[in-house]
Amino acid sequence: MNSSLNQESVIPNNYSFNFKVNSENEKLNLELPFTEHVEELRQRTLHICSFLLFFSILAFLEIKPIVELLEIPVNNIKFFQLSPGEYFLETVKIAFYTGIVLTSPILLSQITFFIIPGLTSGEKKFILPLFLGSTVLFFISLVFSYFCLVPAALQFFINYSSDVIEPLWSFSQYCDFILVLFATTCIAFQIPIFQIILGILGVVSGSTMLKLWKYVVLIAVIIGAVLTPSTDPITQILLSGAIVALYFLGSGVLILLKR
Template sequence: MSTIEDTKTPIQPDQQDYLNEIPDEVEMSLFDHLEELRQRIFFSLIAVFLGMVGCFIFVKPLVKWLQIPAQGVKFLQLAPGEFFFVSIKVAGYSGILVSSPFILYQIIQFVLPGLTRRERRLLGPVVLGSSVLFFLGLGFSYYLLIPAALNFFITYGAELVEQSWSIDRYFEFILLLMFSTGLAFQIPIIQLVLGFLGIVSSGKMLQGWRIVVLGAVILGAVLTPSTDPLTQSLLAGAVLGLYFGGVGMVKLTGH
């Protein structure tokens, strides 16, 4: 009677030690770490400032693009300088977005010396996946959530109320919703990191599905600035899809 041997090659202790090593480890004092952190924060702030200035130069086309989901609603400036401060707000958010690759680079360069070879393997996929998911969240919000919410508000009582909105309140609404959705789309990345580090397995993530459903509903209500159920349901559904998709990815990695 023949036996079937396990074809999986176990990781040898020497290889384990190699993966757990910190390559090119350099001893640094606490003061040196704080000084490096200060410099990288300073460079990041400079990048954000330059991004804001660049976006402010082209802010009017950005404002027009962000007004498209409003379906031709008339915007009002209810106080002197309101549109100017709205322009600064739009340029601020856009500047952070434009400078985010440089900020990510500074974060990576700060944490990289303290990472083992095993942890460095995860760094590239995490950064790339996080960036892609964030922009997918922005697109999901702009093309689905915002039009759904605005359509609800425009059609509700349209025969009784003329639609004239404060431009400041409008941009506060859509910018908050877009960036909140982008952050919510980071859920699979958090799951992958937790699974890779062995903190939570895919089985444990799946066992708590009832709590996740409740949390998604609460998150949808908290992150959406509007109170309409359609927008909250769309965001909650997206969060659930991302969570269970993240469980599947953690399962595929063997954790």
């Protein structure tokens, strides 16, 4: 009887000691991957910044073709600079934004590679297509802005004042107009991604989104008026129409995912 009691008294003590050791080991194992994740994040951030710097410098060295590309929608307009350093500062800004555009696929890939190890197999099935879809929509928004929104807005202003004044635009203000239009369109084209995320989280379904199309049209008109830097109705209609089309696209994708 005593021997059995001694054995029972020993087992809990050993178990408690082993539990403490295992707890310490688990704590160390949890702390070590965290430091490794921080180091990995630092390295990936350094890689992204290096590519951004490289592409920005490369764009600045070849800035003349980029400026000529931006001036194609208004070939018949003469530009001027208000100060000696205005054109130089604008070219630096253009080179930096060009570097961001060229670095964006690398940025998304680095983010994907960083979060993939912590995702389950089910989450990976959604995350990777979302990142890919976001990248594709990003570049489609740039093409849509350059070939549709920018020419429509500029031609409206040129034709509206052609009989009264001769167009002579500031290069700085023109570039700011173009860049703001690019940025707002890129944000608007991410609407399907936000819809799919909300659907995956169970906040709202695709069929419910389709039922709210009347409100979406109204909100799209308001967003088009707010996001477009110009006041012409053509640009607002084009952007609002694109937002409505993207909304229906996101709703349709959610319905297909549910099926």
